[in-house]
Amino acid sequence: METRELRYFVAVAEELHFGRAARRLGIAQPPLSRAIRQLERRLGATLLDRDSRSVTLTAAGAVLLREGRAALDAVAAAERRTRRAASAGSGEPGLVLATKAGASSELLPKLLDAYAAEPDAVAVEVLLCGIGEQERLLRDGRADVALLHLPFDSTAGLDTEELVTEQQVVVLPAGHPLAARTHLSTADVESLPDLPLPRWPRPDGTYADGSGPEVRQHAQLFQLIALGRAAAVLPESCRTLLSPGLVAVPVPDAPAVTTVIAWPPHSRSRALAGLVRTATRL
Known part of the structure; x- marks a missing residue:
């Protein structure tokens, strides 16, 4: 397979639409369709089921999407690290x-x-x-x-060494009725009617479903909590970052973070x- 073919396939598999994928790649749709058909013939596998209304991944296509992303990342990594070594x-x-x-x-x-x-x-x-x-x-x-954090980040295919494991706390506005508690359960936190939990980004850039705010940065999150718009369960070391308007309450039954x-x-x-x-x- 060529990296060009992999880029084309990953774009179609992520967009599930040939027209959008072609615009994303900056090419016309007919050569994109031909490239995908050629890739399927070479592999002897149907990668995409398409009809006049939709495009869906087959089981084989799902495998190639996962492996293709990793392969393209590896090619990009080799180029970047080679250039840095040369410089x-x-x-x-x-x-x-x-x-x-x-x-x-x-x-x-x-x-x-x-x-x-x-x-x-x-x-x-x-x-x-x-x-x-x-x-x-x-x-x-x-x-x-x-520095990655388990169980939230994936370490598949990477070498790792564990550095520190810590318990989690829930960060609340200082004036909240539960802020004076010695501890809370995950059920207590998930049932807070006035403080929804944030929605973190997935690896593909989308957000989980839910009513909480979309959050990418800790500074953004802490401001939302101070305003009474959210609560968040975080590793205990976050205490060093809290302003006077925020309180951390232990959540003993939350999974430890390594x-x-x-x-x-x-x-x-x-x-x-x-x-x-x-x-x-x-």
Whole structure:
């Protein structure tokens, strides 16, 4: 298969509409249709069921969509990392670390300071991103390493080391009637009539169904909570970020959150190995 064919197929599979996919790719619809038919003939499999009204993925198409996204990410990652290595000349290129803005607020500065003190340390660029975006940045090569949070982020196909596990709290407006409680259950939190839980972005950029606000950044979320428009269940370390108008109440039955450092399994970077060693030592 060619990367061009994969790009064409992924666009159609995501749009489920040949016209929209063609506009997204900047090509005419007839050559797009021909390319998909040629790909199906080469694979000996029907990837899309189409009629005059709709386009749907077959079981084989769903597999190729998943694998095709990963393959395109790998190609993009190889290009980006090669260019960065070339720009570094004979020296070791610096590292790009992706992390959610506002997350790991205690761990991250300790990690950066400890690594910088190592004799063979290289420069580390911190790429602050929205909720759920750091995994994508790592997979497509815009980052060399990332701090991910289980069970919310996927680590499939990545190498990881666990760094810290913590319980969760619910963040409420300071004046809310439940803010003085010593703890709450997940059922209590989910049944709050006046404070809906936020809707986080999925990997494909869409949001989960529900009545809560769409949220991408912690700063946006905390402002909504302070205004009495939402509540949120977050790792306990978020306490360091709370303003006086917000209160964190433990939620003992919420799943624990584990922060991991993750990187591509094929990486042979000595600098990355040094950063991982520092993180696990901390």
